[in-house]
Amino acid sequence: MTPTLENYTLGRWNHDGSAPQELLDASTGDVIALTNTEGFDFASILDYGRRVGNPALRRMTFHERGRMLKALAFHLQEKKENFYELSYRSGATRADSWIDIEGGIGNLFANASLRRKFPDKPFYVEGEPVGLSKGGTFMAQHLLVPKEGVAVHINAYNFPIWGMLEKIAVNLLAGMPAVVKPAVPSAYLTEAVVREIIASGILPEGALQLVIGSGQGILDHVNYKDVVTFTGSAATGARLRAHPRLIAEAVPFNLEADSLNAAVLGLDARPGTPEFDLFIKEVRKEMTAKCGQKCTAIRRAIVPAELLEDVQIALGKALGQTTVGHPQAEGVRMGALAGRAQAELLRDKVRQLAQHTPIVYGSLDEFAVLGSERGASYGKGAFISPIVLRNDKPFEYTASHEVEAFGPVVTLMPYHDVQEAVALANLGKGSLVSSIATNDARAAQEFVLGAATHHGRILVLNGEMAKESTGHGSPLPQLIHGGPGRAGGGQEMGGIRGVEHFMQRVALQGSPSMITAITEVYQTGAKIIEHDKHPFQRYFEELEIGESYVTHKHTVTEADIASFAQVSGDNFYAHVDATSLEGTLFTGRVAHGYYILSKAAGMFVDPRKGPVLLNYGLDECRFTKPVYPGTTIGVTLTVKEKIGQEKRDETDVAKGIVRWLVTITDQTSETVAVATILTMVKKQNQD
Structure with a gap:
C-alpha cells in the first residue's frame, strides 16, 4: 500500500x-x-x-x-x-x-x-x-x-x-x-x-x-x-x-x-593557467551538481572573446565525461531532475533560448540513460543531458539574461574588457552569486566594485585558494545568502x-543606571557598587554588574618611561628623545600607552590566589590624553558584563568570562586611557 x-x-x-x-x-x-x-x-x-x-x-x-x-x-x-x-x-x-x-x-x-x-x-x-x-x-x-x-x-x-x-x-x-x-x-x-x-x-x-x-x-x-x-x-x-x-x-x-548567476573568465586566464582550469571545472560542476537545480548554479559563462572557442572545446570535453542515469547505477555522475514536470518546463526554456543562441553541446532529443536494471528510463524518468548554448551577441540577444533554464544549462558569451564583463554580469538584474577566475588583482578589484551592486556574493577564483575553496555555488552559514533585484532582495543566514x-530591534533610552539594569551591561556613568572584598577574590556568581574597585594612585616618572622602553624595546622617539619633539603633538617626553595600561594592571590586580584563573584578553583600548612625567594616575575597575561558559566535559572547571571596564584618570580627573579587559573567573558552584 x-x-x-x-x-x-x-x-x-x-x-x-x-x-x-x-x-x-x-x-x-x-x-x-x-x-x-x-x-x-x-x-x-x-x-x-x-x-x-x-x-x-x-x-x-x-x-x-x-x-x-x-x-x-x-x-x-x-x-x-x-x-x-x-x-x-x-x-x-x-x-x-x-x-x-x-x-x-x-x-x-x-x-x-x-x-x-x-x-x-x-x-x-x-x-x-x-x-x-x-x-x-x-x-x-x-x-x-x-x-x-x-x-x-x-x-x-x-x-x-x-x-x-x-x-x-x-x-x-x-x-x-x-x-x-x-x-x-x-x-x-x-x-x-x-x-x-x-x-x-x-x-x-x-x-x-x-x-x-x-x-x-x-x-x-x-x-x-x-x-x-x-x-x-x-x-x-x-x-x-x-x-x-x-x-x-x-x-x-x-x-x-x-537567478541568472554568471561566471567570468579573467582576461589573464589563458589555457594552461590554473585559473582557466578552475573556471572550466567550476562551470561543469555547477551544471551537473544536483542536475543544475541550484539557485546558485552558473547560467551564464562570460569569457574573453578570443577564448570563446577554447572554452567551448574545453567545457565540451569536461561535460563529455558526465554519464547520466539512475543515481544508484554504477558510473553515473548526473542523475535526474526532480520530476517530469520540471523536465518539460526546462525543455521549453531551452527552446526559447535556442531561438537566437544555438545549442553547441548536448541535445533535447532522447538519449540512453544508465540504470535500466533499476527501472530508470528516459521515457519514465526526468532525465536531460547537459546543454551549452552560445550567444555571440550578448548585448543584442538578451534572452540569455532574462530566461532561466533551471537545470544543467549554461550559455557562453564573449566580452572584450572588464567593464564589458561587468555590464554583462549585471544584465542579470540581480543575482545570488557571481564569480571571476583571475590572478590579476587589479582586474578582480575592478570587477568586484562594478558588479557588487548587482550580486549578493562574489567569489574570486585563483590557484592560491583552489584547494580550500568551497566553490561558486556553495552558500555558507557565516555569509549572507541572497541578492538584489531578480534574486529577491533577501538575506538568509549571514551569521549574526x-x-x-x-x-x-528597539532603541532603548534612559539613564545609564537604568539601562545598565535592563541590559545587564555596565554603562559609563551608571551608579557603581562597592564591596569591601577585592573583586578578584569574588567568584563569578558573586560579582555584580557595576561592581567597582578604585585603586591607589601612582605618579609617573621619567625613570618609569626609561625602564619600560628598555624592557619592552619600544624606543619610539616621543618616549626617549625629548630633542625630537618639535612639530609634534607632544610638549615633552610622553609615557608609553602600554606602560600606562600595564601599570594600571599592576594597580588593580590582587596578587593573592583566588577565583580569577587567567587573563583572557583585551577587547578594546584607547589612549585619550598624553601622560607626562609628574602626572598622577588612578584606576577604576568595573564589572562590565558577565558571560557564562560551558564545561567541555565533566572534568572541566565551571567558569565564566568577566569583561571589566578599566578607566585610568589623572590628577585633574580627566580620562587618559580606557580599556575593556577579560578575565576567566571560576564559579563557586562546580556542578
Whole structure:
C-alpha cells in the first residue's frame, strides 16, 4: 500500500487536508507516496506556534538554544544514511545528496557555534551605547529581542533538507518557532527529517510544525509578529510579496529567488593557467551538481572573446565525461531532475533560448540513460543531458539574461574588457552569486566594485585558494545568502545578521543606571557598587554588574618611561628623545600607552590566589590624553558584563568570562586611557 505523508501540526502527526497527490520517483516514475494538499486550518496552526512554541523558545538563552541545535545536529548525523537512501528517489546522486543532507546538518552545527557570539541571555545588546546629553545622564542602547510570532518558511523542491535546516537553524537560535511548508515534489525527504527531529524530543513542543501541501491560504493568517521566508522562482516570490495580508500587517518577508548567476573568465586566464582550469571545472560542476537545480548554479559563462572557442572545446570535453542515469547505477555522475514536470518546463526554456543562441553541446532529443536494471528510463524518468548554448551577441540577444533554464544549462558569451564583463554580469538584474577566475588583482578589484551592486556574493577564483575553496555555488552559514533585484532582495543566514532577521530591534533610552539594569551591561556613568572584598577574590556568581574597585594612585616618572622602553624595546622617539619633539603633538617626553595600561594592571590586580584563573584578553583600548612625567594616575575597575561558559566535559572547571571596564584618570580627573579587559573567573558552584 502506498504510504500517505503526514503533517506535524498542533503537537501531533496527522493526515489533515484533502485532494491527494502522487509523489513520483524522479528516475523510474514509480509512486513513492501520497500527500494531501488542501484544506488546512492555518489559523490554528500559526496560533499554536505563537502560544506554545514561542514562549518556550523566548525563555531560553542564546547558549541554551545553541546547545539545542548542536544536540539536534548530532542526532540527525546519526540518522543520515536513512536520508541518503530516500534521497536517491529525488534523482540525486550520493554527491548531490551530500550537499542537501550534510550541508543542512552543517548549518545546524555552524549556528550552534554561533551562540558564542551572543550572551548567555534571551536578548542581545547591539552595538555601542549612544550618549544623548551633555551631562551624561541620558543615553540610548539598541536591544534585540525574539519576535513573538512564527517564522513561516515556504521552501523549494531542489533542497528539501538543506532548505529547511538552514532556515530553522537561524530562527530557532533567535528564539522563534517555525512552520515549514516544503515543495510537494520532494516533501517526502522533509517529512523524514522532521520525523527524526520530533522523535528526538530535543525541541520544545510547538517549536517546529510541518505542513505538506500547496500552502494555499497560509499567508491569510500571518500577522505583524510573524516572519515569512520564501525560496523559489522570482515570479512566485513577487506574487507572495504582494499578498494583501503581508502588506496590511507589515510582515517581514525574505525572498531568495533563483537567478541568472554568471561566471567570468579573467582576461589573464589563458589555457594552461590554473585559473582557466578552475573556471572550466567550476562551470561543469555547477551544471551537473544536483542536475543544475541550484539557485546558485552558473547560467551564464562570460569569457574573453578570443577564448570563446577554447572554452567551448574545453567545457565540451569536461561535460563529455558526465554519464547520466539512475543515481544508484554504477558510473553515473548526473542523475535526474526532480520530476517530469520540471523536465518539460526546462525543455521549453531551452527552446526559447535556442531561438537566437544555438545549442553547441548536448541535445533535447532522447538519449540512453544508465540504470535500466533499476527501472530508470528516459521515457519514465526526468532525465536531460547537459546543454551549452552560445550567444555571440550578448548585448543584442538578451534572452540569455532574462530566461532561466533551471537545470544543467549554461550559455557562453564573449566580452572584450572588464567593464564589458561587468555590464554583462549585471544584465542579470540581480543575482545570488557571481564569480571571476583571475590572478590579476587589479582586474578582480575592478570587477568586484562594478558588479557588487548587482550580486549578493562574489567569489574570486585563483590557484592560491583552489584547494580550500568551497566553490561558486556553495552558500555558507557565516555569509549572507541572497541578492538584489531578480534574486529577491533577501538575506538568509549571514551569521549574526541572519539571526537578527527574526528579532525585534528597539532603541532603548534612559539613564545609564537604568539601562545598565535592563541590559545587564555596565554603562559609563551608571551608579557603581562597592564591596569591601577585592573583586578578584569574588567568584563569578558573586560579582555584580557595576561592581567597582578604585585603586591607589601612582605618579609617573621619567625613570618609569626609561625602564619600560628598555624592557619592552619600544624606543619610539616621543618616549626617549625629548630633542625630537618639535612639530609634534607632544610638549615633552610622553609615557608609553602600554606602560600606562600595564601599570594600571599592576594597580588593580590582587596578587593573592583566588577565583580569577587567567587573563583572557583585551577587547578594546584607547589612549585619550598624553601622560607626562609628574602626572598622577588612578584606576577604576568595573564589572562590565558577565558571560557564562560551558564545561567541555565533566572534568572541566565551571567558569565564566568577566569583561571589566578599566578607566585610568589623572590628577585633574580627566580620562587618559580606557580599556575593556577579560578575565576567566571560576564559579563557586562546580556542578
